[in-house]
Amino acid sequence: xxxxxxxxxxxxxxxxxxxxxxxxxxxxxxxxxxxxxxxxxxxxxxxxxxxxxxxxxxxxxxxxxxxxxxxxxxxxxxxxxxxxxxxxxxxxxxxxxxxxxxxxxxxxxxxxxxxxxxxxxxxxxxxxxxxxxxxxxxxxxxxxxxxxxxxxxxxxxxxxxxxxxxxxxxxxxxxxxxxxxxxxxxxxxxxxxxxxxxxxxxxxxxxxxxxxxxxxxxxxxxxxxxxxxxxxxxxxxxxxxxxxxxxxxxxxxxxxxxxxxxxxxxxxxxxxxxxxxxxxxxxxxxxxxxxxxxxxxxxxxxxxxxxxxxxxxxxxxxxxxxxxxxxxxxxxxxxxxxxx
Amino acid sequence: xxxxxxxxxxxxxxxxxxxxxxxxxxxxxxxxxxxxxxxxxxxxxxxxxxxxxxxxxxxxxxxxxxxxxxxxxxxxxxxxxxxxxxxxxxxxxxxxxxxxxxxxxxxxxxxxxxxxxxxxxxxxxxxxxxxxxxxxxxxxxxxxxxxxxxxxxxxxxxxxxxxxxxxxxxxxxxxxxxxxxxxxxxxxxxxxxxxxxxxxxxxxxxxxxxxxxxxxxxxxxxxxxxxxxxxxxxxxxxxxxxxxxxxxxxxxxxxxxxxxxxxxxxxxxxxxxxxxxxxxxxxxxxxxxxxxxxxxxxxxxxxxxxxxxxxxxxxxxxxxxxxxxxxxxxxxxxxxx
Numbered sequence: 001x002x003x004x005x006x007x008x009x010x011x012x013x014x015x016x017x018x019x020x021x022x023x024x025x026x027x028x029x030x031x032x033x034x035x036x037x038x039x040x041x042x043x044x045x046x047x048x049x050x051x052x053x054x055x056x057x058x059x060x061x062x063x064x065x066x067x068x069x070x071x072x073x074x075x076x077x078x079x080x081x082x083x084x085x086x087x088x089x090x091x092x093x094x095x096x097x098x099x100x101x102x103x104x105x106x107x108x109x110x111x112x113x114x115x116x117x118x119x120x121x122x123x124x125x126x127x128x129x130x131x132x133x134x135x136x137x138x139x140x141x142x143x144x145x146x147x148x149x150x151x152x153x154x155x156x157x158x159x160x161x162x163x164x165x166x167x168x169x170x171x172x173x174x175x176x177x178x179x180x181x182x183x184x185x186x187x188x189x190x191x192x193x194x195x196x197x198x199x200x201x202x203x204x205x206x207x208x209x210x211x212x213x214x215x216x217x218x219x220x221x222x223x224x225x226x227x228x229x230x231x232x233x234x235x236x237x238x239x240x241x242x243x244x245x246x247x248x249x250x251x252x253x254x255x256x257x258x259x260x261x262x263x264x265x266x267x268x269x270x271x272x273x274x275x276x277x278x279x280x281x282x283x284x285x286x287x288x289x290x291x292x293x294x295x296x297x298x299x300x301x302x303x304x305x306x307x308x309x310x311x312x313x314x315x316x317x318x319x320x321x322x323x324x325x326x327x328x329x330x331x332x333x334x335x336x337x338x339x340x
Numbered sequence: 341x342x343x344x345x346x347x348x349x350x351x352x353x354x355x356x357x358x359x360x361x362x363x364x365x366x367x368x369x370x371x372x373x374x375x376x377x378x379x380x381x382x383x384x385x386x387x388x389x390x391x392x393x394x395x396x397x398x399x400x401x402x403x404x405x406x407x408x409x410x411x412x413x414x415x416x417x418x419x420x421x422x423x424x425x426x427x428x429x430x431x432x433x434x435x436x437x438x439x440x441x442x443x444x445x446x447x448x449x450x451x452x453x454x455x456x457x458x459x460x461x462x463x464x465x466x467x468x469x470x471x472x473x474x475x476x477x478x479x480x481x482x483x484x485x486x487x488x489x490x491x492x493x494x495x496x497x498x499x500x501x502x503x504x505x506x507x508x509x510x511x512x513x514x515x516x517x518x519x520x521x522x523x524x525x526x527x528x529x530x531x532x533x534x535x536x537x538x539x540x541x542x543x544x545x546x547x548x549x550x551x552x553x554x555x556x557x558x559x560x561x562x563x564x565x566x567x568x569x570x571x572x573x574x575x576x577x578x579x580x581x582x583x584x585x586x587x588x589x590x591x592x593x594x595x596x597x598x599x600x601x602x603x604x605x606x607x608x609x610x611x612x613x614x615x616x617x618x619x620x621x622x623x624x625x626x627x628x629x630x631x632x633x634x635x636x637x638x639x640x641x642x643x644x645x646x647x648x649x650x651x652x653x654x655x656x657x658x659x660x661x662x663x664x665x666x667x668x669x670x671x672x673x674x675x676x677x
Contacts, residue, residue, distance in 0.1 A: 185398035190607035215609025258570035269541035
């Protein structure tokens with residue numbers, strides 16, 4: 001059984017302007033000790049998917065339908081009591097901006113110990129020892145002294161280390177990292193990613209890595225979910241997504257980024273502009289920007305189709321390919337039959 | 341004849357040259373005192389006509405300040421900016437007006453760099469107003485529509501406000517404004533970092549096309565090293581207000597010589613799982629020191645795996661190690677042999 005099973009998740013925000021369908025039918029499984037990447041642009045619903053798992057949506061947001069099972073336990077519709085036990089204890093999250101996710105008026109030590117005291121039976125002394133242990137685990141120098149300092153005395157990279165220490169203090173099964181390195185410089189990003197990989201190996205938790213950076217995904221993830229306008233385009237192993245993309249959006253995305261070999265060449269951008277979530281089209285949300293869109297793409301959303309054991313994609317072009325293959329195969333077999 | 345000589349001389353002289361440029365900001369320390377924050381400290385380089393020079397470095401390294409000081413948006417503390425063979429003289433009103441017409445800037449954030457109370461036509465038309473570049477209202481409007489067309493904006497949207505546009509379209513408005521005065525040199529300060537991946541490529545291609553059509557010269561500042569490599573002819577690397585390396589784009593990626601450039605380039609996540617897993621990163625220890633308390637000697641020595649005594653004693657000279665490849669490191673020969 002998978003550690004986390006997300007099935008046909010729909011999350012909407014009910015605003016004055018109307019219903020914003022932020023997540024429209026996302027499916028994925030996460031196994032113990034694996035790193036799953038959720039990739040997409042702003043507004044693709046990747047963060048809302050994560051917030052739905054934690055049920056920390058804004059007051060206007062609501063999980064409309066679908067199922068989220070953690071270790072077999074259904075979380076959709078579960079009470080606040082259950083969720084309190086899940087958050088921080090079984091699933092924890094680190095956010096993009098380490099500057100704003102720490103309380104500036106409390107010491108680092110206070111904030112770290114708060115998480116530990118809330119979720120475990122440790123005494124204050126034990127919690128302090130654990131907090132110091134966590135700080136040294138994330139490579140913060142002189143942890144005992146750092147415990148007494150305030151967030152403003154830490155650099156951006158250091159703050160993100162503190163956030164990771166806080167998230168991992170109760171040894172969760174899943175760590176959700178929402179753009180954890182986007183606000184950081186590349187050399188600091190490399191340090192943080194390396195640290196996350198090291199801790200993942202040592203502690204064995206699963207990671208959901210939410211990012212728009214395909215480079216980060218390529219380096220970190222075993223499996224990848226690609227999202228566009230709240231729908232999932234495809235999911236599969238990292239190699240499958242990068243070397244055998246089967247959705248036009250993924251293909252376009254991979255073509256449009258500069259690579260080591262693209263110097264002096266034109267990039268191939270995806271034309272058009274991102275979609276308005278208030279007015280989602282009937283069919284595939286990417287169809288208005290898709291160069292290969294067919295009539296059916298505009299009318300009906302594509303259903304998820306198995307490409308192979310490790311790869312699912314929702315794109316009508318795959319159905320077309322399959323149909324054409326079968327056609328030509330039947331023509332060949334008919335010819336062979338005729339000759340015989 | 342005289343014109344021909346002048347033209348050939350123009351090709352020889354770089355369009356923009358900066359010599360020992362310094363920009364210090366006073367920072368209050370205590371009640372009376374203030375220490376200078378050396379945002380840009382003794383930087384020299386030149387940019388040829390029609391060239392794109394990429395400027396990279398981490399936040400706080402002074403790359404934006406370099407861009408702004410070249411344009412005299414900040415008055416340099418010391419040093420010279422030489423434009424088209426002539427030192428920029430901020431004392432002369434006419435010379436400055438001419439300089440401002442020929443040089444311009446595209447900003448990072450298309451949300452805060454456009455006035456929300458102005459229509460698109462007024463935003464794009466403002467440089468035309470400032471420089472008095474039209475004789476009739478119709479001429480002004482024609483020019484605005486031409487500019488909108490050039491950057492791929494629908495000219496029917498001229499009377500709309502900036503908030504009605506998406507991020508990518510806003511950046512196009514910013515570019516149209518930059519082009520309005522007919523500039524030769526544009527400082528592009530992180531022009532695509534605020535945009536979505538699928539939109540970035542559209543804007544990068546547009547910078548390419550505009551350069552080909554109009555013969556523009558760019559100083560392209562960015563922290564996304566793959567984007568910089570894609571667009572630049574040469575690349576300069578800065579660290580704590582100092583220039584540490586400068587070379588051709590391919591050369592600096594294939595054979596970086598300064599230990600900082602080596603780490604920086606190895607830290608770039610490559611969007612290809614096989615290369616990413618094979619990539620040997622050279623990790624850096626610690627964080628960038630505060631520019632208020634910059635280390636003595638080489639600014640990088642506190643994080644450099646090769647630092648020794650000589651590095652703390654004096655700032656290494658920024659010297660040409662190979663033709664066209666400049667490095668500021670005391671131990672560059674030893675490290676790269």
